[in-house]
Amino acid sequence: xxxxxxxxxxxxxxxxxxxxxxxxxxxxxxxxxxxxxxxxxxxxxxxxxxxxxxxxxxxxxxxxxxxxxxxxxxxxxxxxxxxxxxxxxxxxxxxxxxxxxxxxxxxxxxxxxxxxxxxxxxxxxxxxxxxxxxxxxxxxxxxxxxxxxxxxxxxxx
Amino acid sequence: xxxxxxxxxxxxxxxxxxxxxxxxxxxxxxxxxxxxxxxxxxxxxxxxxxxxxxxxxxxxxxxxxxxxxxxxxxxxxxxxxxxxxxxxxxxxxxxxxxxxxxxxxxxxxxxxxxxxxxxxxxxxxxxxxxxxxxxxxxxxxxxxxxxxxxxxxxxxxxxxxxxxxxxxxxxxxxxxxxxxxxxxxxxxxxxxxxxxxxxxxxxxxxxxxxxxxxxxxxxxxxxxxxxxxxxxxxxxxxxxxxxxxxxxxxxxxxxxxxxxxxxxxxxxxxxxxxxxxxxxxxxxxxxxxxxxxxxxxxxxxxxxxxxxxxxxxxxxxxxxxxxxxxxxxxxxxxxxxxxxxxxxxxxxxxxxxxxxxxxxxxxxxxxxxxxxxxxxxxxxxxxxxxxxxxxxxxxxxxxxxxxxxxxxxxxxxxxxxxxxxxxxxxxxxxxxxxxxxxxxxxxxxxxxxxxxxxxxxxxxxxxxxxxxxxxxxxxxxxxxxxxxxxxxxxxxxxxxxxxxxxxxxxxxxxxxxxxxxxxxxxxxxxxxxxxxxxxxxxxxxxxxxxxxxxxxxxxxxxxxxxxxxxxxxxxxxxxxxxxxxxxxxxxxxxxxxxxxxxxxxxxxxxxxxxxxxxxxxxxxxxxxxxxxxxxxxxxxxxxxxxxxxxxxxxxxxxxxxxxxxxxx
Numbered sequence: 001x002x003x004x005x006x007x008x009x010x011x012x013x014x015x016x017x018x019x020x021x022x023x024x025x026x027x028x029x030x031x032x033x034x035x036x037x038x039x040x041x042x043x044x045x046x047x048x049x050x051x052x053x054x055x056x057x058x059x060x061x062x063x064x065x066x067x068x069x070x071x072x073x074x075x076x077x078x079x080x081x082x083x084x085x086x087x088x089x090x091x092x093x094x095x096x097x098x099x100x101x102x103x104x105x106x107x108x109x110x111x112x113x114x115x116x117x118x119x120x121x122x123x124x125x126x127x128x129x130x131x132x133x134x135x136x137x138x139x140x141x142x143x144x145x146x147x148x149x150x151x152x153x154x155x156x157x
Numbered sequence: 158x159x160x161x162x163x164x165x166x167x168x169x170x171x172x173x174x175x176x177x178x179x180x181x182x183x184x185x186x187x188x189x190x191x192x193x194x195x196x197x198x199x200x201x202x203x204x205x206x207x208x209x210x211x212x213x214x215x216x217x218x219x220x221x222x223x224x225x226x227x228x229x230x231x232x233x234x235x236x237x238x239x240x241x242x243x244x245x246x247x248x249x250x251x252x253x254x255x256x257x258x259x260x261x262x263x264x265x266x267x268x269x270x271x272x273x274x275x276x277x278x279x280x281x282x283x284x285x286x287x288x289x290x291x292x293x294x295x296x297x298x299x300x301x302x303x304x305x306x307x308x309x310x311x312x313x314x315x316x317x318x319x320x321x322x323x324x325x326x327x328x329x330x331x332x333x334x335x336x337x338x339x340x341x342x343x344x345x346x347x348x349x350x351x352x353x354x355x356x357x358x359x360x361x362x363x364x365x366x367x368x369x370x371x372x373x374x375x376x377x378x379x380x381x382x383x384x385x386x387x388x389x390x391x392x393x394x395x396x397x398x399x400x401x402x403x404x405x406x407x408x409x410x411x412x413x414x415x416x417x418x419x420x421x422x423x424x425x426x427x428x429x430x431x432x433x434x435x436x437x438x439x440x441x442x443x444x445x446x447x448x449x450x451x452x453x454x455x456x457x458x459x460x461x462x463x464x465x466x467x468x469x470x471x472x473x474x475x476x477x478x479x480x481x482x483x484x485x486x487x488x489x490x491x492x493x494x495x496x497x498x499x500x501x502x503x504x505x506x507x508x509x510x511x512x513x514x515x516x517x518x519x520x521x522x523x524x525x526x527x528x529x530x531x532x533x534x535x536x537x538x539x540x541x542x543x544x545x546x547x548x549x550x551x552x553x554x555x556x557x558x559x560x561x562x563x564x565x566x567x568x569x570x571x572x573x574x575x576x577x578x579x580x581x582x583x584x585x586x587x588x589x590x591x592x593x594x595x596x597x598x599x600x601x602x603x604x605x606x607x608x609x610x611x612x613x614x615x616x617x618x619x620x621x622x623x624x625x626x627x628x629x630x631x632x633x634x635x636x637x638x639x640x641x642x643x644x645x646x647x648x649x650x651x652x653x654x655x656x657x658x659x660x661x662x663x664x665x666x667x668x669x670x671x672x673x674x675x676x677x678x679x680x681x682x683x684x685x686x687x688x689x690x691x692x693x694x695x696x697x698x699x700x701x702x703x704x705x706x707x708x709x710x711x712x713x714x715x716x717x718x719x720x721x722x723x724x725x726x727x728x729x730x731x732x733x734x735x736x737x738x739x740x741x742x743x744x745x746x747x748x749x750x751x752x753x754x755x756x757x758x759x760x761x762x763x764x765x766x767x768x769x770x771x772x773x774x775x776x777x778x779x780x781x782x783x784x785x786x787x788x789x790x791x792x793x794x795x796x797x798x799x800x801x802x803x804x805x806x807x808x809x810x811x812x813x814x815x816x817x818x819x820x821x
Binding site for chain 1: 734
């Protein structure tokens with residue numbers, strides 16, 4: 001096994017692990033406030049669940065990038081490519097956008113979701129606006145996912 | 158366009174027909190009644206509110222009582238109307254006349270009294286139960302004590318002291334006590350993590366000497382405070398017997414409640430007819446009356462005017478009705494009337510906010526964009542088809558309310574859009590076609606290679622550019638809509654200066670950036686357009702300022718807004734990213750399924766992995782597509798032109814919760 005592939009593994013691991021951790025924290029934050037709302041009005045379960053699920057997407061984006069990295073270096077095909085140190089670093093770097101932005105945006109999206117859950121508890125008619133607030137935060141996760149995909153796509157192996 | 162034309166109406170009628178008239182209006186259900194503002198609209202004097210007879214018949218109270226009964230009884234249903242089942246059984250239909258009979262015949266008060274007493278019994282039982290459980294928990298700690306709580310209090314010469322102490326203090330306490338009084342006996346009843354449960358036995362005459370020692374070592378004395386007698390063991394037995402009795406009583410009451418519920422299903426229609434009555438009472442508060450006449454003011458959709466006039470003429474004589482167009486600035490309620498095809502998309506606009514009465518309904522244009530964008534975000538034939546089929550099934554087979562049907566129709570369209578998107582990028586449950594047997598290679602090749610216009614995993618750029626181009630289209634549409642809106646409001650010059658200048662500038666920039674793909678002379682033309690656009694922005698955007706330097710300064714600053722448009726357009730890259738994500742996650746599950754290489758059951762497991770994985774992906778990608786698509790409409794599109802803030806048109810009608818009313 002070459003040095004490069006170790007770095008590529010690290011990249012995949014960071015993308016999956018960090019973005020996933022962020023999502024876990026974010027979903028947790030939203031869930032806590034969702035549970036609070038449901039003690040008052042259990043009929044809001046559907047909406048609350050929807051809002052709680054929103055910060056979960058970063059983890060999926062992270063997994064997605066990790067998967068792309070692993071496909072790219074041929075793990076699933078059974079014949080891992082031999083990567084130079086340089087190539088390995090490139091792959092590691094291209095995993096970083098979703099790892100970093102995924103981690104932080106998930107946490108803050110969790111907070112925005114928690115706020116939105118509070119909003120629908122008091123004013124259920126404003127559901128549309130409540131859904132948009134957390135989606136604003138997610139923009140940056142989507143953009144970093146895009147960045148990771150484009151970077152990864154540009155690497156010559 | 159598709160905001161319904163709405164008129165204001167005033168009805169003046171003789172007092173004697175007040176009740177039948179209101180009744181008729183409610184049953185027609187096509188008008189919203191509003192408050193009459195005295196000064197402006199009343200030509201006559203001595204108009205008063207109708208106060209005297211409101212709530213005279215106690216509708217509100219009755220309704221409250223019935224609600225109480227339903228809240229209680231519905232917990233003890235016979236399981237008929239709960240859960241999924243309720244989706245397949247439609248609400249009972251009653252005729253309006255039947256409903257009125259129910260109010261007269263149904264003896265609700267008897268049921269209310271029964272409910273009330275059963276409820277209070279239940280509450281008592283619950284209290285008893287809690288008390289018993291607390292006592293049980295407390296006494297369980299002393300279970301090992303072989304003495305009678307009551308009896309030891311009455312001993313003549315010996316003092317028994319029960320209590321707890323922290324473990325670390327115990328040894329010191331024992332030492333101190335032995336030092337003071339050698340006859341005292343200390344016995345540990347129970348050991349917990351940090352505390353000990355102890356009984357002291359000491360001569361009464363010596364107790365006063367012991368007491369300060371106990372305090373010194375933070376010994377907490379336990380006072381038994383329950384009425385039960387006997388040793389802890391016996392008491393616990395008594396308690397559990399009593400708990401059994403409570404549970405039995407509860408069961409009896411629950412049986413009674415279930416029977417009461419089963420025998421009195423009429424309480425549901427009763428609730429609805431009472432809430433209809435209640436709405437009528439509420440409407441009365443909005444009316445005004447003079448000595449002989451009542452006045453009703455409200456809003457009506459123009460298409461219903463004829464129907465209203467005809468019905469009124471049929472039933473009444475002593476009335477006068479007049480219609481007028483709403484004045485500017487009046488808060489007109491909004492009803493949308495769109496073609497059936499795009500009606501479901503009203504949901505998206507409504508989720509944000511209804512349009513203002515004097516502006517354009519965004520629904521028709523929004524529906525086109527929403528449809529396209531959703532397809533790009535979901536972009537999988539398999540998922541789109543599942544969505545479309547499931548919602549089609551829901552519309553056909555389930556007994557749904559109007560609002561729910563509208564929502565499922567929206568999902569149906571979104572599913573179809575997903576199919577189209579999927580064909581475009583060649584995604585069929587991800588790459589499931591790759592696992593087809595080689596004999597079917599032709600089908601695969603046709604579907605994935607020929608039919609699909611994009612191969613985003615191999616070459617992402619074309620699809621990304623398509624996403625951005627769609628973004629440019631929508632942003633431009635937004636600006637143009639604002640321009641049209643300005644013209645409609647006789648602000649042509651504002652439109653020219655604020656929107657057309659930007660359109661020129663942005664078009665110029667885009668042409669300039671893409672000049673590589675166009676004939677040479679386009680480069681110069683685009684440069685000219687850009688400069689004209691920029692100049693007109695600089696010259697016009699500062700026009701509100703009164704100093705020439707400030708005018709120029711704010712004009713130049715306004716150019717900076719171009720970054721806003723840039724980020725708007727870049728925001729549409731999410732279409733590409735989300736679409737790609739759906740496909741790749743699906744691919745991931747397909748691969749996971751092939752990894753299950755267990756003999757015999759491997760095939761089954763693989764299918765389970767596929768079903769669970771794809772369901773999960775469908776849900777999460779569908780949700781993402783729904784929300785991000787909506788966000789693009791709200792944040793990037795609506796901000797360009799949409800004022801929103803309309804109040805929905807809520808007609809005065811027969812509104813029900815548990816049943817359907819049929820009224821002809």
